Amino acid sequence: MHHSHIDKFAYQDSPAHRLDARIKFLAMVLFTALVISLPPHSIVIISLYAIGPFSILVIGKIPLRFVFKHIIAISPFIIVLALSCPFYDRAVISVSFGPLSWQITQGWLRCFNILAKFSVTMMCIIGLVSTTRFTDLLAGLGKLGMPRIIIAQLGLLYRYIFVVIDKAQHMLVSRKARSLHYLGFRNEIKTASAMIGSLFIRSINTAENISISMQGRGFEQKWRSLSQNHIGKSEYFFIAITFIYVLVLEIFAKQLFV
Amino acid sequence: MHMQNELLSVPAAGATLTIAAGALAFITRRAKKVINADKLALMGILGAFVFAAQMVNFRLPAMPGTSGHLIGSVLLAVVLGPTLGAIVITSVIIIQCLIFQDGGLLALGCNIINMGLIPCYVGYYIFKTVKGQSWQSVRTYIAVITACIVSLEIGASLVPVQAALSGVLLVPMSTFLITMLGVHAIVGIIEGVVTAGVLGYLLRIRPDIVSDKLEGKYVLSKRAVIASLLIVTVITSMGFSLLASGMPDGLEWSYAERPDQSEFEPIIANKNSTIAQVDTFHERYSIMPDYTKRSSELGKTLSDETEAAASWTSLAGMAGAFITMAFVWVLAQIIRKRSASKPNPDITAA
Numbered sequence: 001m002h003h004s005h006i007d008k009f010a011y012q013d014s015p016a017h018r019l020d021a022r023i024k025f026l027a028m029v030l031f032t033a034l035v036i037s038l039p040p041h042s043i044v045i046i047s048l049y050a051i052g053p054f055s056i057l058v059i060g061k062i063p064l065r066f067v068f069k070h071i072i073a074i075s076p077f078i079i080v081l082a083l084s085c086p087f088y089d090r091a092v093i094s095v096s097f098g099p100l101s102w103q104i105t106q107g108w109l110r111c112f113n114i115l116a117k118f119s120v121t122m123m124c125i126i127g128l129v130s131t132t133r134f135t136d137l138l139a140g141l142g143k144l145g146m147p148r149i150i151i152a153q154l155g156l157l158y159r160y161i162f163v164v165i166d167k168a169q170h171m172l173v174s175r176k177a178r179s180l181h182y183l184g185f186r187n188e189i190k191t192a193s194a195m196i197g198s199l200f201i202r203s204i205n206t207a208e209n210i211s212i213s214m215q216g217r218g219f220e221q222k223w224r225s226l227s228q229n230h231i232g233k234s235e236y237f238f239i240a241i242t243f244i245y246v247l248v249l250e251i252f253a254k255q256l257f258v
Numbered sequence: 259m260h261m262q263n264e265l266l267s268v269p270a271a272g273a274t275l276t277i278a279a280g281a282l283a284f285i286t287r288r289a290k291k292v293i294n295a296d297k298l299a300l301m302g303i304l305g306a307f308v309f310a311a312q313m314v315n316f317r318l319p320a321m322p323g324t325s326g327h328l329i330g331s332v333l334l335a336v337v338l339g340p341t342l343g344a345i346v347i348t349s350v351i352i353i354q355c356l357i358f359q360d361g362g363l364l365a366l367g368c369n370i371i372n373m374g375l376i377p378c379y380v381g382y383y384i385f386k387t388v389k390g391q392s393w394q395s396v397r398t399y400i401a402v403i404t405a406c407i408v409s410l411e412i413g414a415s416l417v418p419v420q421a422a423l424s425g426v427l428l429v430p431m432s433t434f435l436i437t438m439l440g441v442h443a444i445v446g447i448i449e450g451v452v453t454a455g456v457l458g459y460l461l462r463i464r465p466d467i468v469s470d471k472l473e474g475k476y477v478l479s480k481r482a483v484i485a486s487l488l489i490v491t492v493i494t495s496m497g498f499s500l501l502a503s504g505m506p507d508g509l510e511w512s513y514a515e516r517p518d519q520s521e522f523e524p525i526i527a528n529k530n531s532t533i534a535q536v537d538t539f540h541e542r543y544s545i546m547p548d549y550t551k552r553s554s555e556l557g558k559t560l561s562d563e564t565e566a567a568a569s570w571t572s573l574a575g576m577a578g579a580f581i582t583m584a585f586v587w588v589l590a591q592i593i594r595k596r597s598a599s600k601p602n603p604d605i606t607a608a
Contacts (some may be wrong), residue, residue, distance in 0.1 A: 007357065032363050037268045078262050090430040110428070114264050121263050125359055134357070147286040149293060153349045156302020161309055161353075168310035185319040192316040193455025196328060199310055200456065201464055207303040211296035221294065250461050 009062050009130040016060035016131040020235050021227075027242050032121050034246065041109045046116040048253050052245055054125035060131040063106040071122045072087030078118050134158050138225040143229060152223040154217045160210075165202060171195050259445075260354065260369050260465070261330075261417060263362030267424035274420065275367035281375055282348060289341050301346050304334065308350045320467045326448050331377040332385070335454045337460075338468065340382040345377035347374040368420050372413040381409035393461060402457055403450030410449060492576060548572040 009015070035049050057067060086107035129137075135155070142151040175191065182188075222249050263271070293301070308330045315325035330350075334343035351369050354360040361369045388401035418434040421427050427434065462466055514524050541547070550570045 021308070029363060032263060033268050033271075036263050036266070036271070036364060070359065077260075078264060081262075081265065084429050088430075091598070107428070117264055118262065121362060124357055125356070125363055129356055129359075137356075147283060149286045149290060149298075149345065150349060150352075152298055153301055153305060153345060154352065156299060157305035157309075157349050157353060160303050161306040164303070164306040164310040165313065168313050172314065182317060185317075188316040189451055189455055192314055192328075193452055193459055195314050196311045197456045197459030197463070199307060199314075200304075200460065201467070203303045203307040203310075204300065204464075204467060207300040208296070210303065211299035214299060215296070221298070 007129065008223070009060070009066075009133055010133045012061060013209065014060050014131070015234065016056055016127075018234065019131075019238055020229050020231055021132050021136045022127050022144055022229060023131060023231070023235050023238060025137065025140060025144070028124045030246070031124055031242075035117055035120050035124075038113075038117065040113050041106065043109065043112050043116055045249070045253055046113070046120055048249060050116075050120045050123065052242070053120060053127045056127040057123060060127065062127070062130045067123060067126050070126060071119055074122065075115075075118065077224070078114065082111045082114040082118075083112065133227070135225055136229070139225040139227040140229055142223075142225075146178070148223060152221075155223055155225075160206070164199070166204060168195075168199060171199070259373065259414075259422070260351075260361030261365040261372070263364045265417070265421045265424070265425060265426060266362075266365055266368065268364070270420060270424035271364035271367065273367075274371060275364070278367035278370040278375070282345075282370070285341050285344055289345060293342075297342070301338075301342055304338070305346045305349045305353075308334070308346065309353075316452075326445070326452075328452045328456075329377075329410075329445075329449055330372070331374060332381040332402065332409060332449070332454075333456060335378040335382040336385055336402065336405075336453075336457065340378045343382070344375055344378040347378060368417070372416050373419075376416070377406075377409040380412055381405040382410055393465070399454040399458065402454045403447070406450035406453055407443065408448035410442050410446035411439060414438045414445075512514040546570070546574045546577070551579075 031049075031052060035046070038045065038049075057064065086105060089105065089107035089110060091106045092103055093106055093109075094101060095109070096102075132140075135158075138151055138155055138158075142148065176194065179191075266274075266603050311326050311330050315327045317325050331343065331347045334346055335484045337343075338346065348370050351361065351374055352366065355363060355366050355369065355533070382405070383407040388397065388404050390397040392398075415435060415438065416440055421434070422431045513526055
């Protein structure tokens with residue numbers, strides 16, 4: 001079933017999993033902004049930037065095959081964008097890599113640059129989501145200032161997404177089992193609309209039951225969470241290492257490699 | 259449909275994130291008055307419903323092997339009202355970004371605006387405008403389809419604009435824009451048809467949900483709508499007018515001037531003296547010829563155009579927008595006064 005992989009790694013335990021969600025989130029946003037703002041022709045320095053998220057993934061015991069399969073699954077749109085670059089930028093320059101050197105157009109450099117940046121930023125966000133339980137992440141975001149209605153909305157969505165997706169998958173299996181061949185566009189639309197409409201009505205009925213249960217248990221708008229966000233020695237250590245790493249990359253590596 | 263980080267530069271991402279965050283803060287503050295526990299549960303579950311609905315795919319007629327799926331923002335706006343619909347779709351987009359990595363983190367602001375705020379609000383107001391009095395007529399379905407097509411096209415057209423404003427695009431923006439508009443026209447039609455189908459199904463089975471009596475429905479006040487339209491007009495007219503090209507448009511290109519072909523002779527030559535006099539009069543007294551500052555005084559003929567600053571184009575754009583709106587308002591007042599003088603035989607107590 002599709003939903004089982006949503007956060008199957010978030011419930012493991014490792015030093016990365018124990019870090020505070022807010023720190024991880026802020027570090028990831030900062031890192032993404034830095035990687036995106038790299039100049040469009042540098043490729044070597046991106047491999048240096050990749051060390052950070054890679055180490056988080058390794059410390060968090062996330063299997064790398066899963067990460068790369070996921071990155072490849074999301075990449076079609078960005079591949080189209082990247083492959084459009086060689087068509088539009090045909091200025092020829094020569095590059096050298098160790099003992100080898102050859103001529104290449106700037107467009108291809110931009111193409112690889114975009115793909116490399118994409119991979120690094122994806123590794124960042126997969127690292128965050130696979131090492132943080134979603135409820136902890138929400139509590140951290142709430143402390144960082146996200147409006148409480150949106151936190152409550154995200155929390156309820158997460159809680160019920162598996163339930164509703166299960167229902168949808170039952171319906172899809174039933175449809176497949178009952179349709180022997182393609183019956184025409186009109187029937188496809190009619191069937192799909194009926195399935196979606198029926199899901200909608202069931203969702204509303206479930207929601208009515210849930211809201212009665214919530215009110216019966218004393219829910220009053222305030223979304224309470226058990227996660228305790230705690231900034232301790234390991235968080236300070238993580239902040240210090242990230243700070244030094246980013247400083248080294250921005251100041252020294254940029255001079256050497258860009 | 260979801261933009262990735264690489265399509266944006268950091269300042270553009272920051273700006274769109276700020277705009278989206280500001281809009282959301284405004285919406286949540288307004289919605290807080292009407293959201294209590296049962297509406298909260300409804301909104302959460304409908305967020306999960308959107309995910310499930312996006313999994314229900316259907317084969318498309320002309321393209322074997324591909325299947326389409328519903329996006330759902332216009333459906334939510336029609337049933338829940340634009341405010342709550344926008345909150346639900348925003349939460350869906352955030353989860354898609356964080357957990358499914360569909361859309362970059364820095365592009366979250368752009369994605370929320372293009373796929374959440376614009377389809378919900380623009381779609382809802384187009385739907386309300388086109389729909390007639392009753393929910394059960396054909397006009398409702400036409401309204402839904404129109405709302406889907408137009409709002410999705412507007413959302414899609416913003417993607418090349420945001421990418422161009424970041425300075426990241428190598429592809430010329432017009433090519434990108436035309437591709438996006440073309441693809442999303444088809445997407446919009448299919449979305450409209452499926453949303454109309456779902457709405458029809460709901461009207462048959464549970465009409466109480468669909469009519470305006472659903473518990474959670476909440477609409478922005480008229481003042482807020484006008485204020486947001488004003489802000490959008492100012493930004494659009496000032497900003498986007500700068501992207502306007504100085505090259506001749508299609509019609510002018512066909513008969514009058516072609517800057518890329520130096521031997522081109524204009525195809526028509528009109529020797530009528532009345533027309534020449536009108537032309538001269540027009541030239542002397544137009545306030546902002548060709549959307550920039552006049553190079554000679556009012557009353558004299560135009561000298562050779564010197565390049566005026568870009569700020570004049572922005573001024574022209576904004577002035578034009580406001581003059582048009584004032585004109586429309588005056589026209590509406592006149593029409594309203596005329597129809598108020600005829601008594602309406604159809605007034606019944608609601």
